[in-house]
Amino acid sequence: MTVMNKQQPGIVRTDPPSSAPPALELSGLIKHFHPQSRPAGNLPPVVDDLSLQVAPGELLTLLGPSGCGKTTTLRLIAGLEEPDSGEVWIDGRNMTNPPQPPERRGVGLVFQDYALFPHLSVLGNVLFGLNRLPRAERLTRARETLSLVGLTVFESRMPHQLSGGQQQRVALARALAPRPRLLLLDEPFSNLDAQLRHSTRQEVRAILRRSGVAAILVTHDQEEALAFSDRIAVMRAGLIEQIGTPQEVYAHPRTAFVASFLGRSNLLSGTAQGGVVRTALGDIALDDAGVPDGPVMVSVRPEHLAFTGDGSGAEAVVLAREFKGHTVTYTLGLGQQELQLHDSGQALHAEGQRVRVCVTRAGRVVR
């Protein structure tokens, strides 16, 4: 195997053919924004030593609260911003040393506002990004891509004659038509109403799977991240706090932030001893036998709390009740602490009622 040289631009990795290079590799990316009025070094970086890999065909989501650096990370990948340090490798090519302009990175972009050209038809919009191809090939490619996104019959329509979901599929077709190595999607569903958002998300996911392109989705919507992704990177203050499959990150959050940002969580302090934590809710078994004895914080999902009905468990009071159709979310008072409980049973407990609750699954110790 040839030794890879990260310092030389445009070097293609010569790993064995069976192991294709990652679609994307970020290593040690750091980005500050320095306002004129504040001296450099005074502000924390917006992207802070961020490293990750995206496999060919993988759908990765950057999930985090507003301002945590998700869009800046996408802009660094696309070449719309330059990092202070660190490297961006796309499909085995170094994009940062020397910096490659956005049009030479092989990256497609889809934004929340679609950014379609209003004076061009659907076909015209898709053709727009293909001006480097011979004319005859452009038309074939544009029509193939419109067929991939299921919009063949709409090719002559103007953007304003389409629904929001259809416009987003045109934007997707325009980004996919040049056959990018990587697609970057920045909050692409956030302008759609709840129902359209759900169906468009499923369609886009299926289209990406069919096209085989690797993609990074940026969102602050945890439900979207769980439904869309092969892996989720939970970001906070420029850092990746945890990365893994949706199931891994949901079931095994490492920190209180991840436990609360990806789904809801009850965080209880207690003392671990021999694989059990003593808390105000009683003794909670732990999902990890290796937790050392001592003070800990344990995360219990609302669906892992239940009413006991037989006098066992800890006493709590119902503070609020939210009916959601398939389930009811209760807010319970346990001493000074508020807990969330998801119940799918038939019996409704009234606000102010005293209830008894227990934990039905092993808890998770978080930092």
Ligand SMILES: Nc1ncnc2c1ncn2[C@@H]1O[C@H](COP(=O)(O)OP(=O)(O)OP(=O)(O)O)[C@@H](O)[C@H]1O
């Ligand atoms: N060009 C810029 N100049 C100065 N500060 C910037 C610039 N772009 C972004 N920032 C700041 O960097 C931080 C991260 O912004 P970024 O847009 O990456 O966050 P985000 O996680 O995508 O947030 P949102 O979900 O609200 O879009 C924010 O505090 C933002 O104000």
